[in-house]
Amino acid sequence: MKIFKNAILAVVAVLGMQTANAQAKTAHVDVNDITTKMPAMIEARKQLEKLTENYSKEYKTLVEEYQAKGKKYEAEAATVSDAVNQTRQQEMQDMGKRISDFQENAQTDIQKKEGDLMKPLVEKIKASIAKVGKAKGYQYVMDVSSLLLADGPDITVDVKKDLGF
Template sequence: MKQLKTLLLAAVLFFGANQVNAQTKIAHVNVEEIMTKMPAVIDAQKQIEKLSQTYEADFTTMRNELQTKLQKYSTEAEQVTDAINKERSKEVEDMERRIQDFGQNAQKELQQKQMDLMKPIQLKIKASIEKVGKAKGFQYVADMASFILVDGTDLTADVKKDLGF
């Protein structure tokens, strides 16, 4: 009788453990791979790069103008009055401040533009991962970058297909 109870308890534990494993289906996806190869991400990166180059060109122009004024003012410093030199010094300080402000604002605008462009793409990828995961019967889909994966189903190709690339 005691052996029967032990055997019954072992069977319940065995089948219960198998039932828990059977219910939890986990897959993984490589979000980084999707992000680096998705056409919308590549287009967004090109837009950011173009805007960055525009800001960089404007910044370079401003710095060159400042350098030109500094050279001119330094060569003329001895031939003009102290009042003019003070005025020129203030003008140079103002230009330096404007250049610094421009650089900071450009950086903020680039970051904002990147967030504005990437957020809808990230939401689209997340929705696709959820859609593919649910369609394949998975309760959890982990990003390969966030977890150490030993084994499991890789849904990266399915998500890429769902996203159209």
């Protein structure tokens, strides 16, 4: 009898949890669609592309300069003293290190700039999703990219309007 009571209590508890879960209101949003079409996000990407392009040009110039010096030094190696060749070899190593350091610093700077530009925009999007979701009475709003089935209310358009586009 005691086992039967426990089994009934377990069934009631499971049914109660399912009922509570069924009553939770959920919606979905397409965050990728928002981030690819948000004007501020597009502008931030353009700034990052320009910065990356500038660093790429500088890097290319440094590498070309390094290669030109290397060819020149190689061509003249037989006609200059060992001391000059050693000095040139050290200069080439130093240039190689500067190029490597430049590349690392450029990557770090680009990542920092990306964080500085994107973090406030991502926070703004999250806040807008929360605002719209709460205003429409949803307890959960999920990103459509992580769902296997998105057959419910889509608040993407409402979030875009809230963000002003």
